[in-house]
């Protein structure tokens with residue numbers, strides 16, 4: 132029996148361009164195909180993919196829509212890939228949006244709009260999670276909600292009597308999105324999300340601290356302006372602040388993100404969250420949609436993308452304004468706040484697993500081998516140092532291949548159970 136192989140084309144030992152090739156005896160599939168968002172030379176921006184790889188791939192499976200997992204898909208099509216791109220309905224919708232805004236905002240793009248149009252997305256139904264599905268006579272796969280975005284999933288693949296698990300970007304503690312525990316008997320290799328290294332904090336506590344600080348600022352008459360991405364953390368924060376009974380406002384991007392969540396109740400965590408977003412989509416919404424920061428009344432909190440805040444930044448000065456961010460921070464906005472002496476407070480919230488979440492997942496799956504991706508080598512080393520000994524941990528960088536069954540060289544095996 133052939134050993135399955137996973138090649139890390141990107142996202143190993145780095146944060147960005149996640150892309151993994153999975154080879155089994157009868158074929159090859161790819162999991163994710165993203166770009167490095169930060170400013171790097173072209174050859175570090177896209178996955179280490181050659182034309183002959185692109186042509187031998189039978190299918191691409193996408194865990195979620197974020198740029199670092201999807202935006203190299205048109206380039207894959209440019210290299211000659213013509214097969215299906217499997218993802219959930221939410222992920223497909225969001226990915227198409229990311230692809231079109233990437234084209235508008237990037238100067239050098241190694242593909243054409245025709246390459247984008249050629250991508251053949253195939254929807255994975257929301258209701259078939261945690262069920263082994265047949266890809267062909269040799270490969271089966273399953274997926275389940277991963278708690279990272281509406282539509283995000285983990286994947287498991289089974290072929291040649293071996294099972295490989297891909298956690299995707301995940302959050303077991305999201306108060307917004309639900310996580311579905313993988314029902315898998317045996318895992319030979321787990322490719323996990325190590326984005327936060329050994330950072331350890333409780334998401335509900337982090338969220339509670341942020342919401343309490345917003346409440347204190349608002350009750351002292353400040354105009355709270357929270358800089359947020361249009362989807363994700365923003366909705367989790369809004370739901371937490373609503374519990375503090377603060378009048379809430381949001382710009383059109385954040386409001387649209389809320390309305391889309393209301394359309395995906397199956398992805399939401401808990402009945403309270405479902406009710407909150409259902410009410411947002413109706414008249415008398417607990418969140419008022421506004422165009423600009425000055426529409427936010429003193430003693431209230433408004434949620435805006437950095438673009439909206441920067442477009443109206445001259446109107447922010449000389450008032451009782453307090454800026455908040457839960458990351459990713461916008462450098463221009465942060466500098467502006469500093470120069471204009473506007474109070475600026477940064478909070479940490481998780482959208483990737485902290486130490487205890489990875490410990491729980493590995494203790495449950497008990498993979499023979501584990502590779503942490505999505506983080507710098509230093510972060511990954513620190514995380515591995517605190518993981519349970521029930522798995523063998525392997526350090527990988529871009530271009531490395533791990534044979535699921537073969538003995539590893541001394542170089543790769545870091546710690547964990549003896550072979």
Ligand SMILES: [Zn+2]
Pocket residue numbers: 195197279300
């Ligand atoms: Zn992500």
Ligand SMILES: [Zn+2]
Pocket residue numbers: 149197199200300505
């Ligand atoms: Zn990611």
